[in-house]
Amino acid sequence: MGEKSIQKRKYILDTARKVFVEKGFKKVTMKDIVEACDISRGGLYLYFENTSQIFQEVLKLETQQDDDLFSDSIKEDSTAADILLVFLKEQKNELLRKNDTLTQAIYEYYFENQALPKKENRLKKQFDSAVMIIERLIEIGVENGEFYCEDPAGCARNIMFVLEGLKICAQTIGVTPEMVDQEIAYIFKNLGVEEV
Amino acid sequence: MGEKSIQKRKYILDTARKVFVEKGFKKVTMKDIVEACDISRGGLYLYFENTSQIFQEVLKLETQQDDDLFSDSIKEDSTAADILLVFLKEQKNELLRKNDTLTQAIYEYYFENQALPKKENRLKKQFDSAVMIIERLIEIGVENGEFYCEDPAGCARNIMFVLEGLKICAQTIGVTPEMVDQEIAYIFKNLGVEEV
DNA sequence: TAATATTATTACGTATGTGTCATTTTTTTA
DNA sequence: TAAAAAAATGACACATACGTAATAATATTA
Numbered sequence: 001m002g003e004k005s006i007q008k009r010k011y012i013l014d015t016a017r018k019v020f021v022e023k024g025f026k027k028v029t030m031k032d033i034v035e036a037c038d039i040s041r042g043g044l045y046l047y048f049e050n051t052s053q054i055f056q057e058v059l060k061l062e063t064q065q066d067d068d069l070f071s072d073s074i075k076e077d078s079t080a081a082d083i084l085l086v087f088l089k090e091q092k093n094e095l096l097r098k099n100d101t102l103t104q105a106i107y108e109y110y111f112e113n114q115a116l117p118k119k120e121n122r123l124k125k126q127f128d129s130a131v132m133i134i135e136r137l138i139e140i141g142v143e144n145g146e147f148y149c150e151d152p153a154g155c156a157r158n159i160m161f162v163l164e165g166l167k168i169c170a171q172t173i174g175v176t177p178e179m180v181d182q183e184i185a186y187i188f189k190n191l192g193v194e195e196v
Numbered sequence: 197m198g199e200k201s202i203q204k205r206k207y208i209l210d211t212a213r214k215v216f217v218e219k220g221f222k223k224v225t226m227k228d229i230v231e232a233c234d235i236s237r238g239g240l241y242l243y244f245e246n247t248s249q250i251f252q253e254v255l256k257l258e259t260q261q262d263d264d265l266f267s268d269s270i271k272e273d274s275t276a277a278d279i280l281l282v283f284l285k286e287q288k289n290e291l292l293r294k295n296d297t298l299t300q301a302i303y304e305y306y307f308e309n310q311a312l313p314k315k316e317n318r319l320k321k322q323f324d325s326a327v328m329i330i331e332r333l334i335e336i337g338v339e340n341g342e343f344y345c346e347d348p349a350g351c352a353r354n355i356m357f358v359l360e361g362l363k364i365c366a367q368t369i370g371v372t373p374e375m376v377d378q379e380i381a382y383i384f385k386n387l388g389v390e391e392v
Numbered sequence: 393t394a395a396t397a398t399t400a401t402t403a404c405g406t407a408t409g410t411g412t413c414a415t416t417t418t419t420t421t422a
Numbered sequence: 423t424a425a426a427a428a429a430a431t432g433a434c435a436c437a438t439a440c441g442t443a444a445t446a447a448t449a450t451t452a
Contacts (some may be wrong), residue, residue, distance in 0.1 A: 024307055026222040031409055040431045104307045110368040111220055111300045124369035158382050165357030168364040172306040173320035186354050190386065227439060236401045
């Protein structure tokens with residue numbers, strides 16, 4: 001596979017991403033992607049078999065980029081509270097930036113694909129890993145006297161459920177920035193931090 | 197419209213519900229419903245125009261039944277904490293009973309239909325009304341000395357976000373009964389109630 | 393029970409989507 | 423630059439879904 005091929009592959013995935021952002025997952029057809037990419041039908045099938053496969057690859061790219069973004073935004077001398085705040089603000093931006101996210105598509109995809117038992121569930125892994133990171137952060141905060149928390153693991157999971165709730169609500173009933181800020185304040189209040 | 201017609205209409209909606217439970221919303225076609233009902237194509241079009249309309253009617257039935265169910269389960273001499281617990285346990289059962297709910301379909305439907313600005317968003321109304329009920333419940337609990345809470349409205353909204361988070365997670369990454377119980381305990385703890 | 397109204401069926405024309413393959417175009421290599 | 427390899431095209435045969443309308447079956451009413 002030549003360099004050209006690699007670029008075209010990347011081009012298709014980038015373009016397909018826009019389609020998934022636009023239409024979610026379930027309603028997207030190979031035809032949609034062919035047309036968005038302005039390539040030939042056979043041309044697409046040369047690279048990918050179906051929309052599921054394309055979506056998985058889109059997600060793979062996405063995840064990489066997100067990870068990079070997060071580690072970039074942590075400064076060396078940050079406190080636990082700082083880092084948690086950065087994380088939550090990032091989530092806030094993400095969930096309010098409703099028109100350029102794969103959120104809907106991701107949910108639709110996992111609606112279909114959760115059932116498959118042994119198959120790896122990337123979403124679950126991400127959730128669990130986020131819980132672990134937050135848990136660790138809370139523990140550090142407690143050690144430093146920044147936070148008060150009896151059950152860091154439980155608190156971390158609660159934070160993630162709140163975020164998931166905000167995320168799905170942003171996609172269905174709509175949430176305002178103020179509502180998100182309130183929830184963030186609530187989280188810190190539960191950790192014994194009054195002002196954010 | 198004769199009695200027969202009314203019954204057939206009901207039959208179609210009940211059967212269509214099963215289809216939506218099975219396939220979500222976006223992938224359901226009129227053909228799917230025709231086949232599930234074992235009626236003729238034209239026969240279905242005699243009663244309904246498209247899947248959106250059918251789904252809306254299914255939801256209407258569903259909402260009625262749910263409301264009835266909740267008011268039935270409140271006893272006269274309940275305390276605020278009792279009622280809240282009943283509500284949360286009901287939500288727990290609902291979200292764990294993943295294979296007989298319209299949850300996925302509802303999300304998919306509102307993914308498509310949130311955008312429409314002025315159009316009434318039934319989901320939002322339900323959310324807001326639940327928040328108000330919980331808020332009132334918390335206020336009563338505070339008056340009775342059952343709860344401690346400085347911001348019943350904020351707390352009520354937080355509870356709803358947690359529930360939404362649990363609900364979507366149940367559909368995508370899976371949640372255990374224990375996880376739900378933990379979140380319920382967490383909610384009560386935030387209201388100053390240690391034991392549930 | 394005959395006439396009328398209602399309800400139901402099926403087949404048709406149209407539209408959209410699928411995956412493939414013979415062919416053409418482009419790129420690479422010798 | 424000619425031959426070989428790789429990449430891309432678009433028309434195909436097939437499948438699925440749509441909404442309708444002529445026709446048939448069933449109820450209702452006179």
